[in-house]
Every structure is written in structure tokens, then in C-alpha cells.
Amino acid sequence: MPLDDLDPYRGAHGGPRHHELSGPAVLDESDRKRWARAWAGTADVLHLGGEHRVAEAVALLRCLVPLADPPRPGPDARETGSCSGTRREAFGALLSSRPPTPATFATTLVHELQHTKLSALGDLLVLHQAGPQQRHFAPWRPDPRPYDGLLQGVYSHLALADFFQRCALRAERPAHREAAWSRHARYRAQVAAALPGLVDSPDLTERGRRFVDQLVATHERMAQYPAPRGHTARAQAHVTAVRDLWNRRHGPAAGHPRG
Structure with missing residues (x-):
């Protein structure tokens, strides 16, 4: 699955769910390695939540658009939160900041793929x-x-x-x-x-x-x-x-x- 940090139209502005998302990120080699570590182990966590979760991720995901780490409100400005989203007009694309753990990423996939499925159903x-x-x-x-x-x-x-x-x-x-x-x-x-x-x-x-x-x-x-x-x-x-x-x-x- 492509890790898309190049497409000029990969941003997520204009939708009601997208005002809370950070901007798209451009990755260097170290960033790509960190994303690879975050991706590793995610399938094992998804398996715990049911075989169908892995199957739907394989069937539905088409590309991952990395987002910058959003700032987390609080006294320590160095802390960051996380965010993710999908776009109705880009079926199969997931936009996400880098999750701290595979378990966090598995939860993100479950959540966002539901939006992907229901948006497609709503179009039909x-x-x-x-x-x-x-x-x-x-x-x-x-x-x-x-x-x-x-x-x-x-x-x-x-x-x-x-x-x-x-x-x-x-x-x-x-x-x-x-x-x-x-x-x-x-x-x-x-x-x-x-x-x-x-x-x-x-x-x-x-x-x-x-x-x-x-x-x-x-x-x-x-x-x-x-x-x-x-x-x-x-x-x-x-x-x-x-x-x-x-x-x-x-x-x-x-x-x-x-x-």
C-alpha cells in the first residue's frame, strides 16, 4: 500500500470532519522508518479483534496519507496528539498522523474504515x-x-x-x-x-x-x-x-x- 506524501491534492480541507486534522506531511527516510515500525504488528492486533477486521483492511485500504503530528493542548507545547480522517471522494484513502503504537493504529483503522464503508453505502x-x-x-x-x-x-x-x-x-x-x-x-x-x-x-x-x-x-x-x-x-x-x-x-x- 502506498505511503503517499507527494500528491498535491492529498490534503483534507473543506469537510466538516477535517478542521481538526493537521496538514499533510512530507517524509524523510527516518520518518519512513518510524512509519514502518508503527505499521509492523498492527495486523496482529487487528486479529485479536476478529479476522474480519484484517480482511476488511486488506480489501478497503488503497493508500495512507501521513499527516503531521498535531499539537496537543496543554502546558507542555512539545507534546503532540494524534488525528486521522477519511474523505468521501477518495475511497480507500486513510489520512493519519503517525500512531505511537501498533495498537493505536489498529484502533484508528477500525474507526476510519467504518466511515469509509458507511460513506460508500450512503452514496449507493x-x-x-x-x-x-x-x-x-x-x-x-x-x-x-x-x-x-x-x-x-x-x-x-x-x-x-x-x-x-x-x-x-x-x-x-x-x-x-x-x-x-x-x-x-x-x-x-x-x-x-x-x-x-x-x-x-x-x-x-x-x-x-x-x-x-x-x-x-x-x-x-x-x-x-x-x-x-x-x-x-x-x-x-x-x-x-x-x-x-x-x-x-x-x-x-x-x-x-x-x-
Whole structure:
């Protein structure tokens, strides 16, 4: 797969998801070696989250556009965060800053490939007729989301919940298992809080209704292998706190009761 740091049109400006991305990077030889180290071992981590994760990465990825390390807000300006994105008009292209570990990169692939798949499906089928009004609560964002953004977020976070549940069930080291359960519980609780905004919409088409019903069914099936109670309680408390803060700032979200 090409590591594309040359194409003059590889930037990601102009889309609503792209204002948080850093600019494209031009790599030297040492940068390429660091990317190779980040790439090494990623497939093994993806395998832990299900064989289908590796298969879809092989099938869907066409090129990787390296991004500069974005600055991380904080007192130490030398610290950097990470960012990633996809473009609807460039199917199979992944834009990403260099991840610190293969596990981080595997998570990025799971997340971004969901956006790639749903964007392609949205080009083929009309799933909803909702407008661009930003009024929906999403626990992973501080700002109200449009319906299409909520659908994209639920789809990607549901995949992350599934990924980390599978990692937790397969992990051999207790520390890795507990970390995976914590991530799973957080993502599953977030999806549970956001699903009503999708389900209650009158703007879903027939195909969109079937799609959302499958999201609900997938979320419910995860209850067969629940996270330990402590992780679940902390995840629910976090989502409740985020919702309360959101309600104070924006008022009750569409499809969500206050509190």
C-alpha cells in the first residue's frame, strides 16, 4: 500500500470532519522508518479483534496519507496528539498522523474504515432524509451533531465496542484484558446513549430503518459477554456526566430525555 506524501491534492480541507486534522506531511527516510515500525504488528492486533477486521483492511485500504503530528493542548507545547480522517471522494484513502503504537493504529483503522464503508453505502442508498440541523447528542463530541454525523459516529463507535470486546475475550495478560474491557464498556455506553437519536427519527427511509435496526441488534448482542461491573458502572457514570454537561450547554437533544 502506498505511503503517499507527494500528491498535491492529498490534503483534507473543506469537510466538516477535517478542521481538526493537521496538514499533510512530507517524509524523510527516518520518518519512513518510524512509519514502518508503527505499521509492523498492527495486523496482529487487528486479529485479536476478529479476522474480519484484517480482511476488511486488506480489501478497503488503497493508500495512507501521513499527516503531521498535531499539537496537543496543554502546558507542555512539545507534546503532540494524534488525528486521522477519511474523505468521501477518495475511497480507500486513510489520512493519519503517525500512531505511537501498533495498537493505536489498529484502533484508528477500525474507526476510519467504518466511515469509509458507511460513506460508500450512503452514496449507493438513501438511508435517511434528515437535514443538516445540528441538534443531536453524541457522547464523544461536545457539540450537537447533525443526523448523518450521529449515524456515522454510532457506526464507528459500535465497531470499536465490538473490537475491544473481542480483544478482551482473547487477551492473555490481565492488564491487557482490563484495558480492553474498559474501552469496550466506554464505547458501548456511548452508543447506548446515542442510539435513541437514530431510532426515533421519522426521517429514516425503509432501508435506513433496517440498517439502524441492525445497529441496535448488534449492540444488544454484546450483552452476551458483558464487561465486569466496575468498568460498566464507570462507563455509564461518564456518559451521564457528559450528557448533563451537554444539556446545560445546549438543552435536551432530539430523541433524548433530559437527565
